[in-house]
Amino acid sequence: MNFDQKGLKRRSMTVEYFIENINKSIDIKLRRLNKVDEQKRRIYDRDLHRPGLALAGFTNLFTYKRVQILGNTETRFLNQLDDKTRIKAFDNIVKYKVPCIILTSNNKLDKVLLDMATEAGIAVLATRNASTKTIFLITDFLVDRFSVYQQYHGSMVDVYGVGVFLVGKSGLGKSEVALDLVERGHRLVADDAVVINRKGEKVLIASRNNIIDHFMEIRGLGVVDVRAAFGIRAIREKKVVQVVVELLEWNEGIDYERLGLDTKTTRILGVEVPLVQLPINPGKNITVIIEVVALNYLLQQHSGYVAAEALEDRIKRSIDGESMLNTRFGSNYFAKDYE
Secondary structure, three states: OOOOOOOEOOOOEEHHHHHHHHHHHOOOOOEEOOOOOOOOOEEOOOOEEOOHHHHHOOOOOOOOOOEEEEOHHHHHHHHOOOHHHHHHHHHHHHOOOOOEEEEOOOOOOOHHHHHHHHHOOOEEEEOOOOHHHHHHHHHHHHHHHOOEEEEEEEEEEEEOOEEEEEEEOOOOOHHHHHHHHHHOOOEEEEEEEEEEEEEOOOEEEEEEOOOOOOEEEEOOOEEEEHHHHHOHHHEOOEEEOOEEEEEEEOOOOOOOOOOOOOOEEEEEOOEEEEEEEEEEOOOOOHHHHHHHHHHHHHHHHHHOOOHHHHHHHHHHHHHHHHHHHHHHHOOOOOHHHHO
């Protein structure tokens, strides 16, 4: 399987998209305090900014292209100023092309300041959450939206809590295997079109294509709606990619891995992920094998246990023990037991 496709990345988003989607994604409940054309302002940066220094008059390093957060400190600073100074301080922000301003902890702006923001075309929003929580939630949302992503052909299934990404050539039965796993109580994340986002440096998050949703195409049967057929327990929205299982056509000329001592990996969007290659031949129960792949992953992650290494160690200890006995008693000592 080739994962060499270059990752894509969103360059910006409109303030309108930001407001509509963040309220659907997380419990922050941003409320609009004024009415402006939210499509004319765009957010380019995933980081946020608290403009305390800008309000005080120092704007040399003012990162105005970021979402601006006004918490208790900033609003109380404005409130303790006289009217003329307050207007001058707030003008240090609105004279720049700021995407939007968010007031935390249900803080409010004077009507004069709100009118200044409206005239400048800056959306002013409010939330009941404190500044720390607001910054955490919005940053997480923006990091997710600005992360590197790519869409791959395959099936993503949550097996015993392990995110297993099934890949391979078309027609090998990835969807059938995924459907069998769902029938056995596991959960489908996506089929056919799997969208993978790289979050941070080492985490890959898989989700479905919104158009395909949780529908599956099974050759000979047709389209299956997994959510309607198996219920809400059979699906999940997102899952971390932890193991890649590549289904291969059986080829007698290839020497396949038998012990599992040589751990294979593959790179998706620059992140190393364990790779298991499973050749398909008649009589092989791929579904059960994938369940064992997930269980082996859990054993290795939580206890450091690798079955192949344990067996190899046992064989070595057995050989070493027999060698010591032969050295002590002679090689003919055990021969009489078999005469």
